[in-house]
Amino acid sequence: MLDLLAGFVTELRNAGLPVSLTENLDAMEALQHIPIEDREAFKYALAATMVKNNAHWRAFETVFEVYFSIRGPEYKITDGDESELDEMWREMQEQMRQGEGKGAAGGSMDSMTPEEIAQMLMNALMKGDQAMMRALAKQSVQRFAGMEPGRPVGGTYYLYRTLRNLDLDGMLDKLMEASRQEVGGELTPLEERLEKDEYTDRIEQFKKEIEAEIRRRLVADRGAEAMAKTLRKPLPEDVEFMHASRDEMQNLKKALGPLTRKLAARLARKRRHGRKGPLDFRSTVRHSLSYGGVPAEPKFKYPRPAKPELMVIADISGSVAAFARFTLMLVYALQGQFSKVRSFVFIDGIDEVTEFFKSTEDVQEAVHRVNTEADVVWVDGHSDYGHAFEVFWERYGKTIGPKTTVLLLGDARNNYHASQAWVVKEIQDRARHVYWLNPEPKSYWNTGDSIVGEYATHTDGVFEVRNLRQLEAFVEKLA
């Protein structure tokens, strides 16, 4: 047990969770107070003592599943003994026979046809029958995934194979159809929506069961350590913008909310708690009146750092779009920390999108409008920094003042067009600061058609911003 826990903690640390020695000891002590065979309690005991940040929960859960998945009676991998399942199956058939008067051959689950499995799954989903869903997940993995011991493919491959055979999207439609029939006629839109959410939720659950089952089998095959390594995922704040999967994007979005709140609170505090400035003579004299003219309480001027005016110019072409989106979202969420924010987006043409953000409180919607409505294509829709900058300078160059901070976002992959770096130089002359944020790793800069170096000479700094952590650090420095 101790060995296992030690391995578990090591893996948590490898995944990026800061587990200190005292926390480790606490976990050991906590385990003495709970029934060790209760899996849930075991999990919460470990989580409460070792995971102190909710964003790390997912990482913890993955590691936990890997290390403790094949322990516990209900999670045993069963190939032969499926008596319980068979019983359920027979019961189901009984019901069907009574219901439809049609006799399907009773038998064990292994002999079922795929259609029968689908039928059973549908029933289970309709009723939200947990045990049944788990059993079916097991069965379908065993049947469809075609897992072979020792084969070096990832879990996603098996997952894909299993899901392809189950056709869960079609299942949703069928379920909706069934519940419509049950009511006898049309559902109101509200009911329809609720039913749909309910079923989507259950199907999600079922998918999770399947994933868990595949993982269990893989762990049994390869051992926990090897498995943990392949499953190790970066924490949300470390996910790279440019290579985030759809799932990770969702998590990033979720992580952005609390992060901006924290950042805003921190920035506001920073502004207020500046160090004391020089003596404020007027105020001191005014307050001295209450002490009979004795200046007993000296008053100081507090420096009020000016809020910067911000101009964001972002490349929103394919690969860097996600990065631009996150930066815009973050900047607008922090609007209060800047005196004015204007934003421009470009691919090879450039367009101002400030209005999109002004007309709605909802940043998500604004970003959506930016993607669909902004007029950013000039010739062919391939990034052309040179032309975009040129047009920018022509149209908006005059509005840049000594208070303006200009942010340029992009990877500077210019498709071998002219760089027009003089524009950046002109901007730098007029503006307070010019910064370039590049979502590419530093080692890729100036390779291929990237000409970030050429622009960099005219900026006050180029920053590598690959993940939320780096973005946060930059914005804090900025405001």
Add this chain to the structure above:
Amino acid sequence: MGDRFESVQQVRDGLKAVNYLADEGIAGVAFLADRLGKPILVEGPAGTGKTQLAKSIAEATGSRLIRLQCYEGLDESKALYEWNYKKQLLRIQADRGSESWGEISDDIFSNEFLLTRPLLEAITADDPVVLLIDEVDRVEVETEALLLEILSEYQVSIPELGTITAKQIPMVFLTSNNTRELSEALKRRCLFLHVDYPDMEREKEIVLTKVPGVTENLADQIARIVRSIRQLDLKKAPSVSETIDWARTLVLLGIENIEAQQAKETLHILLKYQTDIAKAAKELSVDK
């Protein structure tokens, strides 16, 4: 250490008896906190019953609840203890000339002149207490250090008096809305509990226990609609307390079965931003 509870199940039952429906995680961590004698740091979105948890534990164990509301600028004279200067002055003046300085100074720094503030009060209490340190993320990082001694050792050091150790270990809850990262030192001393929005079943149960006169059918509908709304991308998702308010409203209006129209008209109880309301109204009525 503590023996307020026998088992996790007992925590759940105890909480249930005072109308707080805990899930496995909440009850489990509360049980562990009691056993290990450690404080619990409760984190989660606003309105999910973090503060209520502490109150309910106090009620379930028959303890007195001592509450310290945190805010920016909180200092030790408001959190720990303070000397009662006026009384000290009076004491000095009353004895003028009769005693030597040494005697007086010994005398004025004694328990009699000490004003206990919540933290010290929780430590010195004779009866069982639950200490609630609310919204701990509002104090500055430096002020957090005030809490460290009491959280790990259950003692308070007063320079003039020495160290006061707890007579019994109180249950301590710290709540945080996560507006800033708490320091490692504080986190390390606590068990961590994240309280999220309840799942549909539990929310339904909560509505049923908290709202008198609600029918099973209505509670079910409410829970399902709220879950759908929470899945939308909103500025502020409806909290549990808002769900309860909404349920109360519906009961008052005598609604048994929620229609889309009625849902739309009462949405402003669940959601507090105009954009959120518009979005939810649109989502709930659009036929897909």
